[in-house]
Amino acid sequence: MKKIVFLFLTFFISCALFSQEYKRIDLKFNEITNITKGEIDISADSVVAKTSFLLETKPIFCDFKNGFTGIAPLCDMFSTQKDSFFVYVSVSKDSSEWSAWERIISDKIAKKHHFVGLLTTEEGFHFVKFLWNAELLPENQVVIKNFSVDFFYSGKSSPQMIQQREEVKKRLDEIKKNASNQKSVPCPPFLTREMWNCPEAFPTNYTPTQTQVSHIIIHHTETRNSASDWMQEVRTIWQFHVYTNGWSDIGYNFLIDPEGVIYEGRDRTSQFVDVVGAHALTANYHSMGISFLGNYVSIIPTNDALSSSYELLGWKCFQRNIDPEGKSTLTGNSVTHTNLNHIAGHRNINNTECPGEALYNFLPEIRTKTYNLINGIPNEVEQFRNLEIEILPLRDSNGFSLSVLNVKNLEINIRIFDISGRILISKSFSKSVENQSFTNFSKGIFFIEISTLKQKIVKKWVNF
Numbered sequence: 001m002k003k004i005v006f007l008f009l010t011f012f013i014s015c016a017l018f019s020q021e022y023k024r025i026d027l028k029f030n031e032i033t034n035i036t037k038g039e040i041d042i043s044a045d046s047v048v049a050k051t052s053f054l055l056e057t058k059p060i061f062c063d064f065k066n067g068f069t070g071i072a073p074l075c076d077m078f079s080t081q082k083d084s085f086f087v088y089v090s091v092s093k094d095s096s097e098w099s100a101w102e103r104i105i106s107d108k109i110a111k112k113h114h115f116v117g118l119l120t121t122e123e124g125f126h127f128v129k130f131l132w133n134a135e136l137l138p139e140n141q142v143v144i145k146n147f148s149v150d151f152f153y154s155g156k157s158s159p160q161m162i163q164q165r166e167e168v169k170k171r172l173d174e175i176k177k178n179a180s181n182q183k184s185v186p187c188p189p190f191l192t193r194e195m196w197n198c199p200e201a202f203p204t205n206y207t208p209t210q211t212q213v214s215h216i217i218i219h220h221t222e223t224r225n226s227a228s229d230w231m232q233e234v235r236t237i238w239q240f241h242v243y244t245n246g247w248s249d250i251g252y253n254f255l256i257d258p259e260g261v262i263y264e265g266r267d268r269t270s271q272f273v274d275v276v277g278a279h280a281l282t283a284n285y286h287s288m289g290i291s292f293l294g295n296y297v298s299i300i301p302t303n304d305a306l307s308s309s310y311e312l313l314g315w316k317c318f319q320r321n322i323d324p325e326g327k328s329t330l331t332g333n334s335v336t337h338t339n340l341n342h343i344a345g346h347r348n349i350n351n352t353e354c355p356g357e358a359l360y361n362f363l364p365e366i367r368t369k370t371y372n373l374i375n376g377i378p379n380e381v382e383q384f385r386n387l388e389i390e391i392l393p394l395r396d397s398n399g400f401s402l403s404v405l406n407v408k409n410l411e412i413n414i415r416i417f418d419i420s421g422r423i424l425i426s427k428s429f430s431k432s433v434e435n436q437s438f439t440n441f442s443k444g445i446f447f448i449e450i451s452t453l454k455q456k457i458v459k460k461w462v463n464f
């Protein structure tokens with residue numbers, strides 16, 4: 001019996017493995033060049049241009065049975081003029097009918113290549129061609145070297161998986177409709193890695209690094225905004241992160257598709273554990289990366305995706321006592337980011353356009369809606385917002401002075417905890433608190449919990 005089970009398992013695992021394909025093709029410039037304009041010096045290994053130029057490649061063929069679901073061009077690119085170099089891509093099923101040229105933006109996180117970007121597609125495409133274009137001012141030059149293309153095929157989602165996704169979406173929609181009078185914000189239903197058929201972490205002995213989230217970083221995947229199979233799209237992004245970027249696993253901690261379905265990203269052991277992703281270069285520690293599937297430079301995110309983000313953010317902010325509208329310092333792996341919004345855009349940390357201008361403009365609304373969700377405030381009624389808190393250190397007396405303003409005569413409860421969770425002080429005030437002193441603390445970290453009937457905020461305070 002054991003043997004049969006083992007055989008069955010082997011068969012199942014092989015099927016899962018064979019459903020995806022990956023291939024890298026290294027190309028020689030002088031063999032693939034088709035059309036050029038401008039003064040260009042083309043050899044097998046490099047392209048050197050001293051004027052503005054345009055170079056189009058011949059069609060490059062990928063022999064996957066069902067075509068590719070994603071391609072990633074990679075090259076080393078050196079330009080003496082900033083922001084002068086553009087890469088466009090076009091795909092075809094049969095090499096006669098071609099898609100419109102689409103610009104590929106270089107993913108600035110990947111260090112291994114100077115230029116690397118991703119284009120995702122439906123199944124059935126076998127051909128790709130590229131267009132390089134540089135607009136150079138006099139006495140500048142561009143050098144391109146080491147050109148390769150990565151091809152991905154991430155497998156079809158089975159009818160059972162599609163059914164499961166529908167069920168998860170239905171449960172999430174139900175929760176959104178019955179917005180809360182709850183005392184906590186539970187983790188919203190999402191597709192687990194098993195449900196979207198995520199391949200094993202790579203290499204398989206990879207163990208995620210645990211961290212504790214203090215900030216949430218919003219991204220977009222910079223890929224297409226409509227797809228017939230979003231689970232397949234997530235798997236293609238996994239392939240890009242693992243095979244092209246050389247990461248151990250998908251970079252984001254969570255992803256949200258335009259229909260509002262949430263996907264578990266980087267592996268973690270339980271919902272109580274935060275793990276370090278690969279999404280914000282200098283700020284992967286202590287942060288959670290949430291990526292909206294799609295490109296939101298000029299297209300606004302869907303209501304379904306936004307409302308799912310409130311649930312996901314609300315859960316994490318509630319769990320980790322993060323004020324969604326607050327700011328604090330994020331100590332990343334190497335760099336300290338001061339005064340960073342607890343819910344920030346990728347561009348607030350690294351030199352990138354991510355999460356796209358249109359999505360970035362929604363961040364204030366995302367923060368407010370998340371805040372309201374945690375505090376049980378229906379989104380139309382916001383009279384309890386604007387709880388303004390000011391904490392000023394009183395160095396000489398080892399304490400601080402606290403003001404809580406603008407709360408319209410609500411009773412305010414203040415509790416102060418030490419790092420082990422012991423309550424040191426518990427006090428109630430019948431209305432706004434003005435310059436109330438709390439003194440004689442020992443050195444160390446303390447938590448100040450400020451709550452009203454409608455909301456609870458916890459601030460960390462350190463007595464240095």
Ligand SMILES: [Zn+2]
Pocket residue numbers: 218219220279346352354355
């Ligand atoms: Zn990003």
